Amino acid sequence: MARRYDSRTTIFSPEGRLYQIEYAMEAISHAGTVLGVLAKDGVVLAAEKKVTGKLLDLSSTKEGGYGGSGEKIYLLNDNVIGGVAGLTADANSLVNYARTAAQRHLLTYNEDIPVELLAQRLCNLKQGYTQFGGLRPFGVSLLYAGYDPHYQFQLYHSDPSGNYSGWKATCIGANNGTAQSLLKQEYKDDIEVKDAIGLVLRTMSKTMDSTTLGSEKLEFAVLTLDETTKRPKAKIYKPSEIDALLASEGLMKKDEDTEMKAA
Amino acid sequence: MSIMELNGGSVIAMVGKDCVAIASDLRLGNQALGLSSNFQRIFPVTDRIYVGLPGLGTDVHTLWEKFRFRVNMYTIKEEREIEPETFAHLVSSTLYEHRFGPYFIEPVIAGLAKTPSGGVKPFIAATDLIGCLNFAKDFVVAGTASSKLFGMAEGLWEPDLEPEDLFETISQALMNAVDRDAYSGWGCVVHVITKDKIVTRTLKGRMD
Numbered sequence: 369m370a371r372r373y374d375s376r377t378t379i380f381s382p383e384g385r386l387y388q389i390e391y392a393m394e395a396i397s398h399a400g401t402v403l404g405v406l407a408k409d410g411v412v413l414a415a416e417k418k419v420t421g422k423l424l425d426l427s428s429t430k431e432g433g434y435g436g437s438g439e440k441i442y443l444l445n446d447n448v449i450g451g452v453a454g455l456t457a458d459a460n461s462l463v464n465y466a467r468t469a470a471q472r473h474l475l476t477y478n479e480d481i482p483v484e485l486l487a488q489r490l491c492n493l494k495q496g497y498t499q500f501g502g503l504r505p506f507g508v509s510l511l512y513a514g515y516d517p518h519y520q521f522q523l524y525h526s527d528p529s530g531n532y533s534g535w536k537a538t539c540i541g542a543n544n545g546t547a548q549s550l551l552k553q554e555y556k557d558d559i560e561v562k563d564a565i566g567l568v569l570r571t572m573s574k575t576m577d578s579t580t581l582g583s584e585k586l587e588f589a590v591l592t593l594d595e596t597t598k599r600p601k602a603k604i605y606k607p608s609e610i611d612a613l614l615a616s617e618g619l620m621k622k623d624e625d626t627e628m629k630a631a
Numbered sequence: 632m633s634i635m636e637l638n639g640g641s642v643i644a645m646v647g648k649d650c651v652a653i654a655s656d657l658r659l660g661n662q663a664l665g666l667s668s669n670f671q672r673i674f675p676v677t678d679r680i681y682v683g684l685p686g687l688g689t690d691v692h693t694l695w696e697k698f699r700f701r702v703n704m705y706t707i708k709e710e711r712e713i714e715p716e717t718f719a720h721l722v723s724s725t726l727y728e729h730r731f732g733p734y735f736i737e738p739v740i741a742g743l744a745k746t747p748s749g750g751v752k753p754f755i756a757a758t759d760l761i762g763c764l765n766f767a768k769d770f771v772v773a774g775t776a777s778s779k780l781f782g783m784a785e786g787l788w789e790p791d792l793e794p795e796d797l798f799e800t801i802s803q804a805l806m807n808a809v810d811r812d813a814y815s816g817w818g819c820v821v822h823v824i825t826k827d828k829i830v831t832r833t834l835k836g837r838m839d
Contacts, residue, residue: 434710443707467707475700 378499389498392507392528395454401541401575402440402451404511405551405568406523410561410592411513412568413451415440416541416576420584426607434604441587445470447480447600448514449589453541454528455507462508466490480600483514487524487532495530505529509540513591515600521591537567543575550574561592569617581619583607634735635686635760637662639814640672641774642683643805644741644755645788646767647797650825651753653681653741654805656776656836658817659688668817668838676702677712678829679751680742681822682722685774686760687735694734697725715742715754719764726762733760737773743824751826770804776812783808794830798823802834810837 373381374388381387400416417439434443444450444466452459469489473481481489490510497505505528512524525540526532537555539547550571559567568588573581589604605613614620639660644653659670673683674695682698684691701721705713713721719740726734738758743751757771758764765771770788772780783804792800802821809815819834 445707464708467704471700471703474703475696478696 386498386529389505389529392454392505393509395507396509396528396541397544399453399455399541400440401539401543401547401572402453402509402511403537403539403547403551403568403572403575404451404513404523404525404535405537405555405559405564406513406521406535407559407561407564409521410564410590411449411515411521411523412561412564413441413449413511413513413589413591414568414572415451415453415587416572417585417587419456426584430607434602439587441589441604443602443604444486444512445474445481445514446602447516447591448483448486448512449591449602449604451511451513451540451589453509458506459508459510462490462493462506462510465493480516482516482518483512483522483524484519484534486514487512487526491526491530491532493530494526494528498529511538511540513589515591515593539571539575542577547571547575561590565590565613566617569614569619573619581614583610583614586610586614588613632662635737636775636814638686638688639775639812640670640685640688641772641776641780641805641809641812641815642672642685642739643770643772643780643784643801643808644683644739644757645770645784645792645797645801645804646753646755647823648791648793649743649751649753650794650797650823651741651743651755652794652797652801652821652823653683653739653755654801654819654821655683655685655774656805656809656815656817656819657833658809658815660814663813665817671820673820673822674698676718676742677706679824680713680715680718680740681824682718683739683741683773684736685739686737690734690736694725694736694738698722701725715740715744715756718742719754719756719758719766723758723762723764726758726760730761735760739771739773741822741824743826775814776808779808779811780804794823794825798830798832802832806834806836 400418402415405412442450442463470481509527523535537551591602594601642655655673659667672691740756742754744754756766770784787800787804818836821832823830
C-alpha cells in the first residue's frame with residue numbers, strides 16, 4: 369500500500385515526511401515563474417503568464433483597474449504587492465484572505481500592516497492545513513514585495529508548508545533553480561530600482577520557456593516610495609506599459625515579419 | 632438626556648449645478664460643556680465622495696474606520712472607485728447590521744456620480760441611525776441643529792447654484808442654524824466638490 373501515507377495531509381510517512389506538502393511544492397515548480405528583486409529604493413516583481421491565447425478576452429486588462437491581468441500579480445494592500453505561483457483558484461482565496469487581513473490591521477491599529485506580519489498571517493493559515501487538514505494544503509507559493517517604516521523595503525517568500533523567509537532576490541515556479549543561480553551571480557547589494565528592473569527582465573527572458581518576451585506573457589510590478597508623500601507607491605504595469613518598458617530595455621521581441629522583409 | 636445629543640454637532644449637504652457641498656460645525660461637547668472647537672466629522676471617502684457623521688463622538692471614529700475598511704475592500708476587489716449611490720447603500724447596510732444596538736450616527740453623504748457620457752451628476756443622501764436612506768434632490772440635514780437647518784435650507788436653497796454661490800448658501804444656512812443650537816457651532820468646515828477640484832474652507836463662528 370504505497371498510497372497509505374499519501375491521501376491525508378496530517379499523517380507522517382514512516383520516513384517522517386508529509387507527502388501532500390511535497391506534492392503541493394511539486395505542483396508549484398511547474399507553475400509560471402514569479403521573480404522578485406529587492407533594491408535599495410524599491411522592490412521589483414515579474415511573473416510569467418501561462419493562460420494565453422488569441423481567443424482569451426483581455427479587454428478588461430487593457431484599461432481601467434490598477435494594472436495587471438489578475439493572473440499572477442495582485443495588490444494586497446497599499447504597501448504590499450503579491451506574486452503567486454501555483455493553483456490559481458487557491459491563490460484567489462489566499463489573496464482575498466491577505467487583503468482582509470491587511471484591512472483588519474488597518475482597522476485595529478490605524479496603520480498599514482507590516483510586510484512580515486502579513487506574511488505570517490498567511491503562513492498561519494497555510495500551516496493549519498498541514499496539521500488539521502483532512503483535505504489538502506494550499507497549492508500556492510507567494511512572493512510579498514512590500515514596504516513598512518520598520519524595515520523599509522522587503523521581499524518575502526512563503527510556501528505551502530507555511531514556511532516563510534526574507535530574500536534579496538528570489539524566484540518561485542518553473543525553472544526557479546536556473547533563475548536563482550542567475551540572480552546569485554548578478555545581484556549587487558546596493559542595487560537601485562532602475563537596475564533591478566533590468567536584472568529582473570533579463571533573468572525572466574533567460575528562464576522563460578517562450579523565446580519571445582512581450583506583454584501577453586509577462587506581468588510586471590514595482591513598489592517604490594512616493595517622493596512627495598513618502599508613502600509606498602505600488603505600480604502594476606498595464607500591457608502597453610510592459611511593452612514600452614521591454615522596448616526601452618532592448619528586450620522587445622523581434623517581429624519576425626520585419627526581419628524577413630529586411631533579409 | 633438623549634445619547635444623540637450628548638456630544639452635539641450638525642451636518643448639511645446641498646446640490647448645486649454640477650457640484651455638491653457638504654458642511655459641518657466643529658464643536659465636540661459634553662452636554663452643555665464645550666470640549667473641542669476642531670472636531671472633524673466629515674471624511675473623504677474617494678476623490679469625489681465625502682461623508683459626514685453627526686452623532687455620538689466615539690461612534691464618529693469607529694464608524695468611519697469601518698467604512699474605510701469596507702470601501703478599501705470594495706476598491707481593491709472591484710479595481711475601481713466606489714460610486715456615491717453604491718456607497719450610500721454600503722452605509723445603509725452597515726448601519727442596519729446593528730439594527731437592535733445601533734451606532735448613534737446619522738450619516739450624510741455628498742458626492743459626484745459618473746455619467747455614461749463622461750460627465751458628473753451631483754448626489755446627496757442621508758440616513759437615520761439604522762440606515763433608512765433618504766435620497767434628496769435639493770438638500771439633506773442631520774444632527775442636533777437639524778430642525779433649524781431645515782428652516783434655513785428651505786429659505787436659502789435654490790436650484791442650479793454655481794460652486795461659489797452654493798458655498799455662500801450652505802455656509803449661511805449652517806452658520807445661522809448652529810447659532811440657534813446650543814450643542815452645535817464653534818466654527819464650521821465647508822467642502823465644495825466640483826468635477827476637477829474640491830474646495831475646503833474653515834469658517835469662524837460665534838464662541839458662545
